[in-house]
Amino acid sequence: MNRKVRDKVRAGLADAAAAAGRHAISRLLRGVLPAVARAFPEAAEELRRIKRESVERLDELVQLAVGNLRRNGFEVYRARTNREAVEYALRVIPPGSLVVKSKSNAVKETDLLAALRARGVRVVETDMGDRICQLGDLPAGHPLGPAVHVPVAEVAALFARDTGREVPAEPEAVVAVAREALRETFLSADCGLSGANAVAADVGAVVLTENEGNIRNLVHLTRVHLIFAGIEKIVPTLEDAVRVCRAAALYGVAQPIGQYVTAVAGPPRAFLGDRPADRGQGPREVHVVLLEQGRREAVRRGFGASLYCINCGACLNVCPVYNEIGERYGYRYFGGIGVVHAALRYGLEAAVAGGLTLCLSCRRCVEFCPCRIPTPDYIVALRAEANRRRSLPRTRRLLLDRFLESNSRAVHRTARVVQGLLARPVPDGDGVEARFFSAGGRLLPRVAPRPGLDEAAGAAAGRGPRRRKVTYFLGCLNNRFFVDVARATVEVLGHLGAEVVVARPRHCCGYPALVDGDPAAARRLAQANLEVLADAGEAVVVDCPTCGTALRTYADLLAEDPARRQRAAELAGRVWHVAQFVLREVSQADLGELPLTAVWHQPCHLPEPGSELLLKIPGLKVETSVEWCCGFGGAFSLEYYELARTIGSRTADGYLATGARLLVTACPGCLAHLRDALRHKGAAGRVMHVSEILARSLSTGAARRAGPA
Amino acid sequence: MLEEIQAAPFLRERGVPVEHTGLADALLEALGRPGDHPRRPARRLTEEEIRQGLALLTGGGGVEEFRRRVRDLAARAACGVTGAEAVVARFGSLVNVESEGNWGVVSNLPPVHVAVVGIDQVVWDYDEALAVVRGVAACAWGARLGSYVSVVTGPSSTSDVAGRNVRGMHGPGTVHVILLDNGRRAALERGFGELLYCLRCGACLEVCPAYARLGRAFGGPYWGGRGVAAAALAEGPEGARRLGLEACLLDGRCREACPLGIDVPQALAHLRGQA
Numbered sequence: 008m009n010r011k012v013r014d015k016v017r018a019g020l021a022d023a024a025a026a027a028g029r030h031a032i033s034r035l036l037r038g039v040l041p042a043v044a045r046a047f048p049e050a051a052e053e054l055r056r057i058k059r060e061s062v063e064r065l066d067e068l069v070q071l072a073v074g075n076l077r078r079n080g081f082e083v084y085r086a087r088t089n090r091e092a093v094e095y096a097l098r099v100i101p102p103g104s105l106v107v108k109s110k111s112n113a114v115k116e117t118d119l120l121a122a123l124r125a126r127g128v129r130v131v132e133t134d135m136g137d138r139i140c141q142l143g144d145l146p147a148g149h150p151l152g153p154a155v156h157v158p159v160a161e162v163a164a165l166f167a168r169d170t171g172r173e174v175p176a177e178p179e180a181v182v183a184v185a186r187e188a189l190r191e192t193f194l195s196a197d198c199g200l201s202g203a204n205a206v207a208a209d210v211g212a213v214v215l216t217e218n219e220g221n222i223r224n225l226v227h228l229t230r231v232h233l234i235f236a237g238i239e240k241i242v243p244t245l246e247d248a249v250r251v252c253r254a255a256a257l258y259g260v261a262q263p264i265g266q267y268v269t270a271v272a273g274p275p276r277a278f279l280g281d282r283p284a285d286r287g288q289g290p291r292e293v294h295v296v297l298l299e300q301g302r303r304e305a306v307r308r309g310f311g312a313s314l315y316c317i318n319c320g321a322c323l324n325v326c327p328v329y330n331e332i333g334e335r336y337g338y339r340y341f342g343g344i345g346v347v348h349a350a351l352r353y354g355l356e357a358a359v360a361g362g363l364t365l366c367l368s369c370r371r372c373v374e375f376c377p378c379r380i381p382t383p384d385y386i387v388a389l390r391a392e393a394n395r396r397r398s399l400p401r402t403r404r405l406l407l408d409r410f411l412e413s414n415s416r417a418v419h420r421t422a423r424v425v426q427g428l429l430a431r432p433v434p435d436g437d438g439v440e441a442r443f444f445s446a447g448g449r450l451l452p453r454v455a456p457r458p459g460l461d462e463a464a465g466a467a468a469g470r471g472p473r474r475r476k477v478t479y480f481l482g483c484l485n486n487r488f489f490v491d492v493a494r495a496t497v498e499v500l501g502h503l504g505a506e507v508v509v510a511r512p513r514h515c516c517g518y519p520a521l522v523d524g525d526p527a528a529a530r531r532l533a534q535a536n537l538e539v540l541a542d543a544g545e546a547v548v549v550d551c552p553t554c555g556t557a558l559r560t561y562a563d564l565l566a567e568d569p570a571r572r573q574r575a576a577e578l579a580g581r582v583w584h585v586a587q588f589v590l591r592e593v594s595q596a597d598l599g600e601l602p603l604t605a606v607w608h609q610p611c612h613l614p615e616p617g618s619e620l621l622l623k624i625p626g627l628k629v630e631t632s633v634e635w636c637c638g639f640g641g642a643f644s645l646e647y648y649e650l651a652r653t654i655g656s657r658t659a660d661g662y663l664a665t666g667a668r669l670l671v672t673a674c675p676g677c678l679a680h681l682r683d684a685l686r687h688k689g690a691a692g693r694v695m696h697v698s699e700i701l702a703r704s705l706s707t708g709a710a711r712r713a714g715p716a
Numbered sequence: 717m718l719e720e721i722q723a724a725p726f727l728r729e730r731g732v733p734v735e736h737t738g739l740a741d742a743l744l745e746a747l748g749r750p751g752d753h754p755r756r757p758a759r760r761l762t763e764e765e766i767r768q769g770l771a772l773l774t775g776g777g778g779v780e781e782f783r784r785r786v787r788d789l790a791a792r793a794a795c796g797v798t799g800a801e802a803v804v805a806r807f808g809s810l811v812n813v814e815s816e817g818n819w820g821v822v823s824n825l826p827p828v829h830v831a832v833v834g835i836d837q838v839v840w841d842y843d844e845a846l847a848v849v850r851g852v853a854a855c856a857w858g859a860r861l862g863s864y865v866s867v868v869t870g871p872s873s874t875s876d877v878a879g880r881n882v883r884g885m886h887g888p889g890t891v892h893v894i895l896l897d898n899g900r901r902a903a904l905e906r907g908f909g910e911l912l913y914c915l916r917c918g919a920c921l922e923v924c925p926a927y928a929r930l931g932r933a934f935g936g937p938y939w940g941g942r943g944v945a946a947a948a949l950a951e952g953p954e955g956a957r958r959l960g961l962e963a964c965l966l967d968g969r970c971r972e973a974c975p976l977g978i979d980v981p982q983a984l985a986h987l988r989g990q991a
Contacts, residue, residue, distance in 0.1 A: 031879065079861075135885055136876035152876065159878040178877040182885055189886065190825075194791060210861045220872035220887025223824045226864070227817050228787060245850075249842050249867070264807050267887070268867035275817035275863040277739035277779065278756045279766050284739060284779045287863065288786060288817030 009646075012362050016650050019332025028156020029149050029333055030657070033324040036261055037633045040321065040375065043261040047253075051377035054254040057247045058315035058378055061239065062306060068208045068241045069297065075211025079273030082294040089117040089300045089352075092235065096200075099233050099294050102126040104197035107189075109215075109222045110134045111202025112150075112318050113235035113298055116339050116352070119200075130200065131192050133221035135185060142169055146334055150320045150341055151259050189221070199229035199290070203236035204255055204317070205248035206295070212245060212272040213295060216252035216265040223269055232271075232290040237298045239314035245270060251317055258377045259319035301352030310385055313347045315378035316340075322372035322382065327636035327654045328365045336362045343372060343382040350389045358389055365647070367640035368522045369611035383522075390524025411483055412515045412532065416458060422487065423454040437682055449648060450683040452488035459486040459493035464509045466497040473506040476544035477588075480536075480558065482551035483515040484675035492675060495698040496550040496585050502705040503592050510547075512539045516557035517564075519641050526564065533561040537575055547578065550585045550698050552612035552674050553641075558582045586617040586673045586697050593623070599707025600626040601700070606667040608658075608681065608694075609635055610674035617673050617697060624704045634661030637672075639680035655684035663690055670694040717799035717832045717896065719754075719937045734797075737786045737818040739779065743769035750932045753918045754939050755856035787821055796822035796888070797830045800868075801852055802845035803838045803893070809869040810893065811845040813852055815862040823868060829888040831868075836900050836912035842867070848915065855917035855975045899950030908983050911945055913976040920970035920980065926963040934960040941970055941980045945987060953991035961988060 019026070044051065061068060069085075076083045086092035096119050100106060106123065108130050114120065123130055132141045139154035140147050142165040147153035154162070160176040167174040170188050174181055201222060205214045213234050215222050226232065242248050249268055256265040275287030305313050322342055323329045329342045337345025338353070338361030346366070350358035366386045373381055410422060430439035430451065438450045455462070460481055467479070477500050485493045500507045517532035536558070540547055549555045559582055561575035583591075607618040607629055621629045638644065638654030659681060662670055668691055670681055681694045718724065724734045736742040740758035744751050747769045751757025761769070774781040790796065798819055800810040810831050812819050823829045839845050846865070853859045872887030883889035903911050921927045921940045935943025936959045938950075944964065948956035966981040974980075 075860075079863075133886070134876070135874040139876060152879070154876055155879040157878070162877050178880040178882050181877050182874060182882040186885060190791060194787070212861060212865070218872070219874050219885040220824050221885070223820055223866070224886050227820045227824065245861070245865070246843050246846050249846065253842075264809065264867070264869050266869050266872060268869075269820070270861070270865035271863070272861045272865070273863050275815060277816040277818075278857075279740060279743065279758050280761050280763065281756075281759050283815070286779055286783055287739075287815065288737075288783060288821045289863065 009359070009364060011360060012364060013647070015335040015362070016332055016365075016647055019335045020649060020653055022333070025146075025156050025333055026331055028152070029330050032149055032152045032155060033330050034633050036321075036324045039261045040258070040324070043257060043263070044377075047257060047263060050250070050254050050257050053250050054317070054377050055315070055379065057242050057250060058317075061242045062311045062314050064243070065238065065241075065303070065306065068243065069238050072206050072208040072211065072241045073297070075208065076206075076213075076273075076295055077211075079211040080293070081211070081273055082292060084294065084296045085299065086296055087299050089298060092296045092298050092300075093117050093119045093122050095294075095296055096233060096235075097122060097126065099231060099292075100128055100198050100200075102128065104128055105192070105195060106130045106198045106200050107133050107193055107196040107225050107229060108200040109202070109217070109225050110137060111200070111235055112340060113202045113237050114200060116237075116298070116300070117235070119235075131189070131196075133189055133193070133225060134217075135182070135219060135221075138185065138189065139165060142166070149333070150318065150323065190224075193224045193228045196229050197231065199225035199232045201225055201232070201234055203234055203240050203295075205251040206236055206241040207243075207245040207248040207270065208241050209244045210270075210272060212248070212270040214245070214248035214252060214268065214270045216255060216268045218260075218262075218266040220267060223267055226269055226271055227289050229290050230292075232293045234293070234295045235298060236295060238302050241297075254377050255317050255319045258317075258321040258375075301348075305351040308351065310347065310351055312378065312380050313344065313351065313382075313385060315380055316344055316348075317378070319377065321375045321377065322380075325371040325375045327367060327369065327638060328362070328650065331650060331653055336365050343386055344380060347382055347385045347389065355389065355393050359393060363389060363393060365643075367611070367636070367638075367643050369636060369640070371611060371635075387522050387524060390522070391526050393524060411519060412528075414458070414460060414483070414486055414511075414513050414515070416461075419454070419458045419487065423456070426451075426454045433686070437686070438679075448687070449652070450686045452484075452679045452682075454487055455490040457490065459490040460509065460511060462490040463493040463497050464511075466494045467501075467507040467509050473504055475505045476508055477505040478508045478510050478540065478543035478547045480510045480512065480516075480540065480547050480549050480554060482549065482554040482675065484679065485550060489675045489678060489696065492550060492678070492696040492698050495696065495702040496548070498702040499585060499589060499698050499705060500548060502597065502702075502709065503589065508544065510539050510543065512536050516551075516554040518553050518557035521557070521560070521564070523642055530564050533564045533575070534571065537561060537565070537571060537578065540578060541574075543578070543581065545581065546588060547582045548585050548588050549582065550673070550696065551676070552584050552610045552614075553676065555582050555584050555614075556612040584613055584673060585701075586613065586620050587615060589701055590620045590623075593705075595623060597708045598624050598704045599709070599711055600624075601704050601707070602626040603669055604628040604630065604667045605669040605671045605700070606630040606632060606662045606665050608637065608662070608670055608672040608677055610672055610677050611636065613673050620697065621671060621700070624700070627704075630662075630665035630667045632658075632661040632665055634658040637677040637680040637684070639676040641676065644680065651680065652684065652687065655680045656687060659684040659688060659690065659692075663688075663692060668692045671697055671700055673697045717834060718797060720898065721832065721896065722937060723797060723832065735789055737790065737822050738816060739782055742773055742782065746772040752931065753921065754916045755852075755918050786818060787825070790821045790825040793826040795828040795830060796824075796826040797832070798823055800831050800833050801837065802848045803833050803895075804840070804842055804845050804867075805838050806841050807869060809842070809845070809867050811842070811849060812864075812866045812868075813849040813862045814864055814866075815857065815859075817864055820864055820866055823866070824872075824887045827884060827888055828890045828892070829868075830892045830894065832894045832896055834896050834898070834900055836914075838895070851915050851975060852917060855915060855919055899946055902949045903946070906949065908945065908949065908986075910978050911942060911949075911980070911983060913978055914942055915976065917975065919973045919975060920978075923969040923973045925965055925967070925969075926960060930960060930963060934963055941984060942978065945980060945983045948987045948991070953987075956987060956991065961991060
């Protein structure tokens with residue numbers, strides 16, 4: 008099964024034009040979305056309130072909506088499965104008819120279009136982007152801008168072929184021709200097929216939003232209107248439904264509201280005399296098919312928040328994997344949430360095929376999602392169900408279990424010997440590359456002569472007791488490879504006047520096991536590390552943000568053991584990344600001048616932006632970029648190296664474009680992967696850990712103060 | 717609103733053909749009769765009159781033929797002219813509710829849409845606009861909602877062709893909103909602000925003895941007693957007298973019937989004093 012996913016990844020990476028189009032939209036939206044969302048802070052809060060309530064009251068709202076829709080003259084059909092929905096639709100749409108369609112995820116979720124085609128029904132997409140894809144037989148590369156990557160000349164040629172007219176290669180001209188051609192289609196169509204952004208239970212209305220006006224044409228110009236909507240689209244009130252539409256526009260395309268919001272509350276009626284005449288400007292019949300497929304299952308199995316999704320696509324704009332391979336990540340619905348929907352609606356097999364292993368767990372989607380859907384957590388839970396780690400190849404499992412999890416000196420020595428045999432140092436000395444089977448020429452960090460734990464302990468020794476004690480929790484990558492970073496972290500903490508105790512965990516933090524779907528292993532490691540950190544003092548400092556994230560999840564991992572859970576919860580409050588810790592503790596006067604220009608790379612698991620800290624260093628100029636993902640993702644980069652490198656490479660391009668040649672980050676994983684990316688570009692540039700920069704600034708500062716005295 | 721400013725006759729005088737798209741309005745015009753209710757203008761027509769009107773209007777094609785004709789007309793028209801129920805100030809949106817669907821057709825098919833709204837129809841956010849919508853549906857039609865609520869926030873557009881934003885994809889590329897004062901600010905300034913609460917639901921007309929006697933002559937294009945007051949503020953005492961300033965019995969039945977409790981008799985008493 009995973010071979011199929013790898014094939015899809017390869018196909019995605021080969022389709023550079025589509026990727027460029029996606030990146031163009033995503034970059035634009037990543038740039039503007041945070042400010043727009045900040046301008047309307049209530050939009051996401053209200054959406055969460057509405058969606059929480061809607062899922063909590065699901066059964067009641069379905070009843071209410073069905074009653075009110077019927078009272079308004081809708082034909083309502085409750086489809087338990089997508090197959091039932093398709094069968095109903097085939098009863099409504101006669102064979103050989105002409106159907107105008109607007110964008111609908113619910114329709115996409117079913118096999119309706121194929122079934123209609125088989126019965127000689129002609130379905131015309133009326134959203135411009137979808138129409139372009141339909142005419143060119145192109146896959147929709149982005150849910151909201153499906154065809155922006157298609158050059159205008161090509162679009163013009165498609166409409167020229169469709170209409171038999173000459174179409175100049177200008178967007179305005181293409182739009183004018185398309186408007187006219189589609190208008191004719193609207194006026195002669197038999198049926199309209201649409202989705203729904205929301206269904207207002209209290210008034211029995213289906214609410215839709217758009218920018219183009221095709222939905223309004225569909226709503227007013229067809230004889231029969233068929234609406235597909237998942238039952239999770241039902242919200243309590245009309246006001247709530249409008250809020251859902253607002254959030255969709257805001258988080259989808261950074262618009263405060265779409266150009267059009269249309270509530271349809273039944274077939275239209277003109278009033279004559281004191282009774283309604285038989286028909287107004289709209290369909291004679293409006294059918295609503297409410298899809299249940301897997302929705303109740305989602306709630307029952309604890310994935311209820313997946314139903315909060317309004318398909319705005321905000322998560323996709325920030326998903327490093329989606330941006331590279333597009334619709335190939337997901338299953339009918341795009342991206343990580345698509346994988347979650349697949350598991351709950353069609354089973355784990357579908358989720359695996361959709362890319363259950365592709366999520367990097369970077370959590371950027373959660374941050375940008377107006378509903379804060381915990382997609383990465385759901386994916387991790389599903390990986391556990393799929394017994395993901397147990398299904399890994401034996402060698403890789405061994406590598407993860409033994410090499411990565413263990414901090415023993417024996418394993419370290421073995422790793423160094425094995426690396427010496429299998430890999431050779433690269434000329435510039437920043438790492439090694441495989442000697443025999445080259446993993447795409449990947450630059451790997453070199454196993455250090457002595458483990459970082461020993462180096463750090465050595466650096467911390469002889470500083471003597473101070474009034475405050477800080478425990479340094481050292482992760483696997485800095486222990487094995489980046490011992491300079493470990494030493495620098497100790498030095499930084501020393502400058503802050505703390506006594507540094509280097510914790511001696513025998514194992515890794517457990518995060519790789521956890522995200523790989525092996526919670527039992529993660530729990531075992533959590534228990535062991537909890538013991539190690541039993542009397543850690545006022546702060547536990549990490550220099551790997553992923554370790555920090557892991558330590559903070561111990562309380563959840565050990566939830567069934569009240570005593571340990573309690574201790575883990577107390578621990579969570581004391582965990583600091585060195586960057587956050589320094590930002591809190593350092594006084595400006597301690598920082599010495601560094602006349603450098605750096606670009607900050609924000610690691611995914613660092614809770615707050617670390618650039619603030621860099622900005623405090625006198626003389627240091629800090630550049631920013633809308634790129635952000637190094638593509639490492641732990642085991643992800645082993646399994647999908649080419650994809651991981653493409654992600655890292657694009658990010659490195661963004662950084663180099665700022666003119667800075669020094670990249671500063673706060674995570675050893677990013678460090679390793681960005682170095683690999685730079686080497687592949689042949690670009691001059693250094694990557695440093697924030698501890699190294701801080702150590703330099705603090706020692707300059709200390710020397711300056713000691714100097715004149 | 718279009719009736720208040722007499723938009724159709726004005727345009728026709730200048731050689732611009734104007735067609736009504738609401739079935740009731742078109743029917744009444746074909747019969748040469750004025751409407752007697754701002755929301756259901758043809759409610760008093762008998763079956764016979766409806767048959768007659770439809771025959772004049774469609775040559776025997778009936779309601780179905782009228783529907784077809786309207787949408788073909790709208791598809792060819794240079795411009796769609798409408799009112800709206802509310803304007804949302806915070807986002808710059810028009811909000812409308814209707815049962816017939818012609819508002820949606822007229823505001824979407826032609827390349828230009830012109831909407832005329834009173835400044836009293838401006839509200840802050842969507843919740844307030846929807847409260848107006850719900851109020852209109854309940855008070856004017858006795859319904860929970862019409863068949864369509866439409867929110868329009870600018871011209872139709874697409875960015876699907878090479879990422880460039882182009883206006884006029886399926887709907888109009890240009891939307892004009894005319895914010896009409898016509899005595900509304902004067903109402904506020906002269907202490908008649910309550911008159912601006914009016915939803916034009918027509919409840920007051922059902923109980924008004926003057927309206928029963930005088931019909932559309934009472935209040936003219938502004939409708940009934942409140943309309944007389946509006947005329948006084950828009951056109952001065954002369955206009956108000958012409959539209960029946962002295963005809964109101966001041967018995968307060970309209971105030972009882974009004975869902976917003978607008979005290980029209982008191983306003984008229986004051987205006988009589990001032991006139």
